[in-house]
Amino acid sequence: MAGAISVAGLIKRYGEKVVLGDVDLHVRRGSVCALLGPNGAGKTTAVRVLTTLTRPDAGRVEVAGIDVVRHPRAVRRRIGLIGQHPAVDDVLGARENLVLFARLHHLDRRAAGVRADELLEQVGLTGTGAQPVREFSGGMRRRLDIAAGLVLAPEVLFLDEPTTGLDPAGRRDVWDAVRALVAGGTTVLLTTQYLEEAEQLADDVCVLDGGRVVARGTPRELTAAIGGDRLELVVSDPGRAREAAEVARRAVSLRAVADQGGPGERVVVPVARSRGVVGAVVRALDEAGIAVDDVVLRPTTLDEAYLRITGRDDERAEVPA
Amino acid sequence: MTALEASLTEPGLVERVRWAVVDAVAVAGRDVAHWRRQPAAVLVGALFPVLLLLMFVYLLGGGMVVPGGGDYRDFLVPGMLALAMVFGVEATMTAVVTDTARGITDRFRSLPMAPSAVVAGRCLADMLSSVVGLVVLIAAALAIGWRPAGLGPALAAVGLLLLLRLAFLWMGIYLGLLTRDPGAVMAVQILVWPFAFLSNAFVAAASMPGWLSTIAEWNPVAGTVTAVRELFGSPVGAGGGWATEHAMLLAVLWPVVLTAVFAVLSVRRFQGLSR
Numbered sequence: 001m002a003g004a005i006s007v008a009g010l011i012k013r014y015g016e017k018v019v020l021g022d023v024d025l026h027v028r029r030g031s032v033c034a035l036l037g038p039n040g041a042g043k044t045t046a047v048r049v050l051t052t053l054t055r056p057d058a059g060r061v062e063v064a065g066i067d068v069v070r071h072p073r074a075v076r077r078r079i080g081l082i083g084q085h086p087a088v089d090d091v092l093g094a095r096e097n098l099v100l101f102a103r104l105h106h107l108d109r110r111a112a113g114v115r116a117d118e119l120l121e122q123v124g125l126t127g128t129g130a131q132p133v134r135e136f137s138g139g140m141r142r143r144l145d146i147a148a149g150l151v152l153a154p155e156v157l158f159l160d161e162p163t164t165g166l167d168p169a170g171r172r173d174v175w176d177a178v179r180a181l182v183a184g185g186t187t188v189l190l191t192t193q194y195l196e197e198a199e200q201l202a203d204d205v206c207v208l209d210g211g212r213v214v215a216r217g218t219p220r221e222l223t224a225a226i227g228g229d230r231l232e233l234v235v236s237d238p239g240r241a242r243e244a245a246e247v248a249r250r251a252v253s254l255r256a257v258a259d260q261g262g263p264g265e266r267v268v269v270p271v272a273r274s275r276g277v278v279g280a281v282v283r284a285l286d287e288a289g290i291a292v293d294d295v296v297l298r299p300t301t302l303d304e305a306y307l308r309i310t311g312r313d314d315e316r317a318e319v320p321a
Numbered sequence: 322m323t324a325l326e327a328s329l330t331e332p333g334l335v336e337r338v339r340w341a342v343v344d345a346v347a348v349a350g351r352d353v354a355h356w357r358r359q360p361a362a363v364l365v366g367a368l369f370p371v372l373l374l375l376m377f378v379y380l381l382g383g384g385m386v387v388p389g390g391g392d393y394r395d396f397l398v399p400g401m402l403a404l405a406m407v408f409g410v411e412a413t414m415t416a417v418v419t420d421t422a423r424g425i426t427d428r429f430r431s432l433p434m435a436p437s438a439v440v441a442g443r444c445l446a447d448m449l450s451s452v453v454g455l456v457v458l459i460a461a462a463l464a465i466g467w468r469p470a471g472l473g474p475a476l477a478a479v480g481l482l483l484l485l486r487l488a489f490l491w492m493g494i495y496l497g498l499l500t501r502d503p504g505a506v507m508a509v510q511i512l513v514w515p516f517a518f519l520s521n522a523f524v525a526a527a528s529m530p531g532w533l534s535t536i537a538e539w540n541p542v543a544g545t546v547t548a549v550r551e552l553f554g555s556p557v558g559a560g561g562g563w564a565t566e567h568a569m570l571l572a573v574l575w576p577v578v579l580t581a582v583f584a585v586l587s588v589r590r591f592q593g594l595s596r
Contacts, residue, residue, distance in 0.1 A: 052430075052595075053431060053594075053595060055596065071329045074329045076431060081431040083427060083428065085424050087424035087428040091355050092355070092358070101432070103347045103350075105433060105434070106433070106434070132358065
């Protein structure tokens with residue numbers, strides 16, 4: 001059985017600029033895949049190709065088992081697209097919007113009305129009546145936008161940065177809506193710049209940078225691949241943080257960094273989880289006469305994994321020891 | 322044939338044409354719903370040419386002499402009707418730019434609807450609003466004492482006016498697809514004015530100095546203005562060369578050519594969105 005999304009060798013150029021360079025992607029039916037990447041990584045272009053809005057220059061792209069170039073209309077009947085900005089009519093009310101989109105999915109007048117009411121119920125917008133959408137909050141507008149992408153109960157739903165610009169409540173709204181859909185068996189591909197979002201929603205994460213897939217795996221695999229755990233030390237004398245980082249680095253023979261962020265200075269040491277690693281570092285620091293206020297061993301967050309993978313680690317996040 | 326293969330088969334021509342029409346009507350229905358919700362905006366749009374008509378007739382009209390005789394009011398009404406059609410280019414362009422900027426055009430394109438309906442729906446809605454605009458302006462003209470010569474020719478005149486609107490509608494669609502910048506609409510709004518004044522709408526082209534008079538005569542609006550004046554039995558204004566003598570031909574030819582050119586450009590531009 002083919003996956004919900006199957007992409008091999010996808011290339012898209014705009015003039016000289018390679019926006020997508022040889023991207024492979026496979027998304028299982030019923031799973032959630034997050035395309036993670038910074039601005040300009042090619043996430044939106046990838047979604048546009050998958051949703052038939054943009055033609056690829058090369059490669060095989062199948063959605064719901066159908067080739068997007070050869071049968072765009074058949075693909076459109078099976079997908080829902082929720083773009084970066086809510087693409088709903090501002091002047092009309094929520095129900096009017098949904099009836100319009102349902103009509104354009106070729107439901108008859110009666111069925112369109114019934115479906116619109118179901119969708120309003122599903123995203124919790126029943127009772128907004130004739131209120132024009134421009135008076136909605138960001139979260140409400142987003143939910144309506146999502147409902148508009150669900151008219152035909154799509155097999156595959158695409159969400160392009162669905163929570164960008166939303167407040168935490170709006171973000172939670174969207175996450176709940178996505179989880180409910182996934183529970184109903186919909187395959188979801190979402191793009192995001194937020195690791196938290198990928199961690200919260202995705203079964204699989206695919207990290208795009210500069211139009212290329214630079215890493216993929218489950219959120220857990222990705223974090224594990226980046227050097228396992230992290231040992232965080234808070235040294236009593238901030239002036240000796242660099243020295244402490246150096247000592248810790250020698251003790252675990254990995255690179256450590258002094259983080260200038262905290263009130264006292266924090267030292268972050270990536271460590272492979274192995275017996276005695278904490279003791280070794282603390283002993284080494286003790287021998288060097290560096291007092292330590294706090295020691296924490298914690299798993300690498302996807303944030304750290306992401307910064308490391310996209311190579312933005314060195315340039316902005318941390319100061320090498 | 323499996324169910325999947327069956328679902329990949331595109332419907333036949335008749336079915337496709339039927340859906341193209343149904344979808345276009347649905348897209349146009351969105352504009353009609355806007356009018357119901359924002360009647361004030363519709364009213365302002367329709368009353369603007371009325372205001373211009375009143376200004377020119379009552380504030381400037383006293384100083385206007387129509388070459389060859391006739392009342393300035395009767396001379397101006399057909400010109401104003403034609404200009405109202407030209408001004409429509411802004412409304413069309415604004416609507417297209419706004420929909421593209423808000424992602425609504427892309428949403429439509431991601432739906433299993435007829436792709437042509439995105440543009441055809443806009444076309445239908447704008448033609449409808451132009452009919453409303455014409456009715457309001459004609460009513461205002463009748464109210465200040467203007468009278469067309471006969472019903473048959475008057476309807477033919479309305480037909481020519483709508484044909485002109487169609488040309489500027491496609492120009493608006495093309496310009497709207499060309500830009501992503503709402504500021505460009507402003508530029509078009511400003512450019513429409515010299516274009517409108519450099520015609521025979523407000524004064525007879527023959528009253529302008531040499532080469533300007535020639536440009537005004539050949540202005541795509543000019544043929545329609547003169548032809549509509551003839552059909553309404555309004556003063557045509559004396560003078561004028563070949564273009565004025567063959568106004569009826571130009572009133573058909575200009576809009577048809579413009580429509581053909583901009584429709585082709587628009588369709589190519591629209592298809593180019595998927596590049």
